[in-house]
Amino acid sequence: MGITGMIYMVTMVFSLIVLILSSSKAQQYDYFQFTQQYQPAVCNSNPTPCKDSPDKLFTVHGLWPSNSSGPHPHNCTNTTVKSQTIRSLKAQLEIIWPNVLNRNDHVGFWSRQWAKHGTCASPALKSDMQYFQTVINMYTTQKQNVSKILSRANIKPNGTTKALTDIQNAIRNRNNNMMPKLKCKNNSGIPELVEVSFCGDSNLTQFINCPHPFLPGSPYFCPGHVQY
Ligand SMILES: *[C@@H]1O[C@H](CO)[C@@H](O)[C@H](O)[C@H]1NC(C)=O
Ligand SMILES: *[C@@H]1O[C@H](CO)[C@@H](O)[C@H](O)[C@H]1NC(C)=O
Ligand SMILES: *[C@@H]1O[C@H](CO)[C@@H](O)[C@H](O)[C@H]1NC(C)=O
Ligand SMILES: *[C@@H]1O[C@H](CO)[C@@H](O)[C@H](O)[C@H]1NC(C)=O
Ligand SMILES: *[C@@H]1O[C@H](CO)[C@@H](O)[C@H](O)[C@H]1NC(C)=O
Ligand SMILES: *[C@@H]1O[C@H](CO)[C@@H](O)[C@H](O)[C@H]1NC(C)=O
Numbered sequence: 001m002g003i004t005g006m007i008y009m010v011t012m013v014f015s016l017i018v019l020i021l022s023s024s025k026a027q028q029y030d031y032f033q034f035t036q037q038y039q040p041a042v043c044n045s046n047p048t049p050c051k052d053s054p055d056k057l058f059t060v061h062g063l064w065p066s067n068s069s070g071p072h073p074h075n076c077t078n079t080t081v082k083s084q085t086i087r088s089l090k091a092q093l094e095i096i097w098p099n100v101l102n103r104n105d106h107v108g109f110w111s112r113q114w115a116k117h118g119t120c121a122s123p124a125l126k127s128d129m130q131y132f133q134t135v136i137n138m139y140t141t142q143k144q145n146v147s148k149i150l151s152r153a154n155i156k157p158n159g160t161t162k163a164l165t166d167i168q169n170a171i172r173n174r175n176n177n178m179m180p181k182l183k184c185k186n187n188s189g190i191p192e193l194v195e196v197s198f199c200g201d202s203n204l205t206q207f208i209n210c211p212h213p214f215l216p217g218s219p220y221f222c223p224g225h226v227q228y
């Protein structure tokens, strides 16, 4: 075997090692979905009533690493949220990310969201601290507070029926004209807006159109007019 053969062999072996290493910890998502839920609608559609009365606000449901062409990743590692992380962010998380169904168990809600979704957010978000802090920043400093966005577009949560396009346009005016994902549920015959999601690229550097909208026939499809 000549020097060319040697170089060829070494290159092949090296490539193989790189391939194995990188595939074993490749990112399992290609975009992020940042979902907020309208508290009264969450309580209306839950089989058991909420213990405490909901606020008329959209608050965080979760930040979910997602796959546009296959099943979404979940439970990617067995790491748990550090108590130190909870301690330092608790005051802010209680406001933007409450456990609407049970306000005595905010920590449980955050821990389950971390276990299911946060553990899959690496390499964009490398730790529990970075994961939760990023959500706080998105809602507050990056102004992705859906209640505020709708309110500024003069769409008030007074339980009347609103044109879906008005809601979509209000969001699109704030996210580079990208399509949000809207989820509705049937509340005794009236379609009610339950969730609004922003989608972002795998770096969380820019908004993208949300893949996988709920289509007609889905129980979560939002028709032309919805209650909010
Ligand atoms: C998304 O899911 C498909 C089908 O399971 C898989 O082939 C692909 O690798 C996944 N994408 C990412 C970024 O992990
Ligand atoms: C997490 O722990 C469970 C139970 O011990 C184990 O079956 C599973 O493989 C672990 N998952 C990961 C991603 O390490
Ligand atoms: C994934 O995490 C969630 C939230 O903690 C948990 O309820 C669920 O049982 C886990 N699933 C698996 C397969 O470990
Ligand atoms: C989000 O917006 C609503 C409506 O403007 C406001 O009442 C609420 O305080 C805001 N939340 C935060 C954390 O800024
Ligand atoms: C409800 O709010 C909308 C604005 O979102 C307004 O046009 C409408 O008049 C209000 N209706 C009632 C009954 O307050
Ligand atoms: C919504 O609920 C009403 C009554 O509860 C029912 O008649 C109707 O079929 C439901 N519609 C959908 C799309 O589920």
Ligand SMILES: *[C@@H]1O[C@H](CO)[C@@H](O)[C@H](O)[C@H]1NC(C)=O
Residues within 6 Å of the ligand: 201, 202, 203, 205
């Ligand atoms: C992520 O950011 C890097 C560096 O800014 C850039 O080169 C890359 O194209 C970005 N990826 C996506 C999916 O936007």
